[in-house]
Structure formats: structure tokens, C-alpha cells
Amino acid sequence: MPRPPCGPAPERPSPTEPLWLSLRSLTGTWSVAPATSVFVCENPTVLEAAADEPGPRCTALICTDGMSSNAALDLVSGLAAATAEIAVRADVDEAGFVVVDQLLSAAPGATTWRCDAKTYLGHLRMTATADQPSGLDALRGLYAAHHIPLHEEALLTSLLDDLSRLHR
Template identity: 35%
Template sequence: MAPDLVSRTCLVLGLRLEGDGPLARRLAEATRAGDPVHLSAWDLRRAEGMQPVVDAPVLVCENPQVLEAVAERQVEGWVVVCTAGEPNLVVDEVLGLLAAAGGDLRYHGDFDWPGLALAERAAGRHGVRPWLMGVADYLAGVAVGGPQLVGTPVDPSWDPELGAAMRHHGHAVHEETVLPRLLDAMGHGR
């Protein structure tokens, strides 16, 4: 039996499409209102051949709290796509469409081993650039007493010193704990 088309979704904010189809109109209205939208495989199938508008950088985040904070703060000039952890097929398709359209995709996630692995896969699959994910960013967020790193260590290709610093400190930095810094950087259009 084939999987359903409505249960897997991709949470987006500020995503717009070329044209005037039903999904393009729904996304345009949500963008004007500053509202997040869950896209399903159903939506993508009905809008086959859709072309995203890529006139703003795209933050690809791991945690829905990040997208929610961007919406609440009404940060303008960005599209946000949330993977909600490991990307499902809908998220993967949305990222593929944005990458194919030439979008400036910037990944920010957790400073833990699974988070680094997600960033590596996103970079390899869609050309997503890790953003605010270097050793200096980790050191600015790490706190003694934070969650312990668990799992298999990952040496990130974009910053060889990051993996060493994480092994040295032994603590994870979750994406939502560095929200003020992330939102400030987005507000300044970096």
C-alpha cells in the first residue's frame, strides 16, 4: 500500500511560488500575514512543476521553535524551511526545488553529533551552507552543565576545528538556546 499524501509535511515561512495557482495564492497570503504553513505531499503533487521565488536567503533550521520565533519576531527578508529533525520526503522535495531554483540555502541546527550529520547530508544533497555553525558559534553557546554529547562523533567538513572543540567540551548546544544570536543575525541580513 502506498503511503498517504497528507501526513508528512514541511513547515515553511515566507515561501512564495511563481504563478497564480491555488498553492501560490495560499503561500502568498500566508507570507503577507507572516504565518507559517505546513506543506504536504498532496500540495506538492497538485502544484507539480511549481517554481519557488528565490529573492531572499533561505534559513533551513532543524527545530520548529526557530521558525516560530522568526514568525513571532516578524523577521523580514527570509524564507524559513524547518526540517523538524531528520528531513522527510516532503522537506527533501521542497529543499530540492529551492536548490534547483538557485536559492541561497543556509543551514542552522543543533551542535550535537546528529545535528552535524544532518548538516553534512543537507550540504551534500542540496548544496546547503552551514550558517552560524562554526567553532566560534559553538564556543559562544556552550555552557558547562548543558546536555552531554552522545552518539558517534562527526567531523564537519566546513570547520575542522568544530568537531575537536565539541569533543573537548563534551556538551551539545541546541539550536533553540542560541535563538537571540540567530534572530539578530537574520535581522541584520547576514
């Protein structure tokens, strides 16, 4: 997480306590190590759970807390420009698709994270066929056909496993 250029980062009770960043705190020059893995989620439940476990072993995680603010989009865009490897996700529903689209627009080289047809079909207890398209467009089509949302909380165990396993 970048530090504000005008002084030290705000005090936190512990190193794993989530840090809220404003657009103002992101002004100035900052950087990250090249190829740093950064995951982006929509729901603060994911962020709060990750702060507990995997805690310090958690891959960098940004939470948009719903629709992406300008601060979130600037942060993701800046990280992408600094060559971070960004993976994004949100709930599979109408609003979630808007969030993912905003994030992918801010970081065109980003990938999606468990925001795909295979994950969605698994939630519906259906199996993807070998020729099943798996990208975001396929997911949109499946959601349009089934109209069953998939909220991040339903994937929490898998998301936390990813954040722990993929720590770099």
C-alpha cells in the first residue's frame, strides 16, 4: 500500500489493520516493486476477513467498498502503471459487473479473480463443459440466463485461500 507523500502513514493498531485511503492521500509520487501482486475486491467483508486470516501473509488487497471511488480507481491505475499484477473481482450481479468494468478500465492489463464462468457454474452446482467459454463475457451471459447473484461472501474461503497462497 503506498504511503502518503506528505508524511507517515496514519497510525494503525496492527500492521494487518485495513487502511482507508482518500484521493488526497494518494497525491504525489509513490511506487511499488515491479510485478507486485495486488488483488481487488468489492466487499469489505473480504478485506476484514483477510486482515484476520491470512493476516500478514495476505497478498496486497484493495477493497472498493461497493462502487469504485475515484481514490480506488486512481490507486488501481497507479499500481498498474507501476507494473503491479492486478486481479479484480466483485459480486456477480448488475452492480458487480459495473465495478469490474471500472477496474478493468483503470488497469487494462488486469485479470479477473474468480470472476468467471467456471466459478459461477460451480456456485450453481453445474459443471462447465470442456468447450465452455470462461471469460467475463461468458459470465455475463450465464448471469443473464440464470439471474442468480454470486456474492463474494459465498466464495470467502476460496478467496482467502488465494490471498494466502499467492502472497509474494
